[in-house]
Amino acid sequence: MSIQNLNTFDPFAEGNEEDVQDGLVHxxxxxxxxxxxxTTVQGLSSNYDLKKIVRTCKKEFACNGxxxxxxxxxxxxxxxxxxxxxxxxxxxxxxxVKQEQLKVHGF
Amino acid sequence: MAExxxxxxxxxxxxxxxxxxxFDLDAALADESSNPVTTTTSSAVENEESTENAGNEIDHDxxxxxxxxxxxxxxxxxxxxxxxxxxxxxxxEETSAAIDIEGEDGMDDTFDLEKxxxxxxxxxxxxxxxxxxxxxxxxxxxxxxxxxxxxxxYDELLNRIFEIILEKNPDMAAGRKPKFxxxxxxxxxxxxxxxxxxxxxxxxxxLHRQQKHLLDFLLAELGTSGSVDGNSQLIIKGRFxxxxxxxxxxxxxxxxxxxxxxxxxxTILQKDTRLFFLxxxxxxxxxxxxxxxxxxxxxxxxxxxxxxxxx
Ligand SMILES: [Zn+2]
Numbered sequence: 001m002s003i004q005n006l007n008t009f010d011p012f013a014e015g016n017e018e019d020v021q022d023g024l025v026h027x028x029x030x031x032x033x034x035x036x037x038x039t040t041v042q043g044l045s046s047n048y049d050l051k052k053i054v055r056t057c058k059k060e061f062a063c064n065g066x067x068x069x070x071x072x073x074x075x076x077x078x079x080x081x082x083x084x085x086x087x088x089x090x091x092x093x094x095x096x097v098k099q100e101q102l103k104v105h106g107f
Numbered sequence: 108m109a110e111x112x113x114x115x116x117x118x119x120x121x122x123x124x125x126x127x128x129x130f131d132l133d134a135a136l137a138d139e140s141s142n143p144v145t146t147t148t149s150s151a152v153e154n155e156e157s158t159e160n161a162g163n164e165i166d167h168d169x170x171x172x173x174x175x176x177x178x179x180x181x182x183x184x185x186x187x188x189x190x191x192x193x194x195x196x197x198x199x200e201e202t203s204a205a206i207d208i209e210g211e212d213g214m215d216d217t218f219d220l221e222k223x224x225x226x227x228x229x230x231x232x233x234x235x236x237x238x239x240x241x242x243x244x245x246x247x248x249x250x251x252x253x254x255x256x257x258x259x260x261y262d263e264l265l266n267r268i269f270e271i272i273l274e275k276n277p278d279m280a281a282g283r284k285p286k287f288x289x290x291x292x293x294x295x296x297x298x299x300x301x302x303x304x305x306x307x308x309x310x311x312x313x314l315h316r317q318q319k320h321l322l323d324f325l326l327a328e329l330g331t332s333g334s335v336d337g338n339s340q341l342i343i344k345g346r347f348x349x350x351x352x353x354x355x356x357x358x359x360x361x362x363x364x365x366x367x368x369x370x371x372x373x374t375i376l377q378k379d380t381r382l383f384f385l386x387x388x389x390x391x392x393x394x395x396x397x398x399x400x401x402x403x404x405x406x407x408x409x410x411x412x413x414x415x416x417x418x
């Protein structure tokens with residue numbers, strides 16, 4: 001996999017010292033119809049380009065996905081199927097999120 | 108080992124003897140007392156050895172209370188031997204089969220006096236009987252100190268206390284603390300789209316947590332909705348396996364029930380200025396716990412239905 005620049009780093013932006021993940025990233029699973037499930041990733045730093053991340057994830061995990069803009073939670077990643085394991089590995093491997101910042105919910 | 112060898116023969120014969128009598132205990136008792144010929148067929152030496160045997164067994168009895176029950180005696184005698192020599196049991200399984208059932212009742216105490224009475228009836232030789240009685244008393248006193256004036260040794264007392272502790276708390280056999288046990292969640296499918304958590308309220312009670320708190324946590328974690336119905340079971344939307352519910356429950360216990368410092372389950376969950384605190388009853392530690400948030404919930408239902416509702 002080609003390593004893309006997933007950071008949208010702007011050196012001229014104000015107060016950009018939190019250019020890495022600071023809060024917890026919540027990874028949840030929801031059931032849909034039948035055996036279908038949905039994985040959501042909430043809390044990724046707004047400095048990351050979520051559109052780029054989702055594009056890579058879709059290819060990597062062979063699933064569909066989208067970025068949803070939420071008034072309270074900001075940009076949320078949404079992937080089809082149970083991708084909790086995959087996304088955890090991906091985020092840590094890419095150095096976007098530290099292991100201890102990941103909070104996996106669900107069964 | 109030598110002792111066991113000595114025991115081996117008499118018990119074998121004895122059990123067989125007993126087997127004959129177990130069919131009708133009352134009749135057998137009467138038989139024994141009225142016509143001693145049948146029972147005394149076994150040699151005197153044998154009887155002597157068996158009483159010695161009985162003396163050994165007495166060591167294992169702590170309370171000698173139910174001496175009065177005559178019927179059980181007969182069964183009890185071979186019973187105790189079973190306990191002592193399990194190896195023996197294998198040798199003569201046919202004889203002990205009937206007795207084993209009684210053994211599970213755990214009524215294995217106190218037969219020495221009866222035994223002696225029986226012996227009295229059986230035996231014509233009074234001298235021999237007296238010898239036996241003395242023997243019985245002797246064996247009784249060598250291991251336990253009651254009846255003698257001597258001081259208990261430290262080791263004796265130490266053994267005694269550990270024996271009692273083990274007897275009363277079988278869990279502690281491995282030397283660990285009694286573990287916090289909870290009944291597993293009973294999870295059943297309701298129709299095709301719902302899951303019932305049948306013992307939800309019961310589990311709340313064992314965990315000493317409010318139903319609402321656990322309910323909020325479960326629903327938030329599972330990303331679904333649900334409610335407690337009239338039969339106090341929790342109905343959750345979606346299909347969930349018992350194992351999955353158990354996993355979530357385990358996380359709940361880890362975060363909101365067991366103390367974060369000492370892992371004791373004796374804790375109180377208090378709400379204080381919008382934050383929940385876990386107060387430990389064992390070590391006194393107090394720490395804040397994560398508040399329950401569902402967070403972002405994706406739209407999983409029919410969008411048209413939502414539109415209709417909002418419109
Ligand atoms: Zn504690």
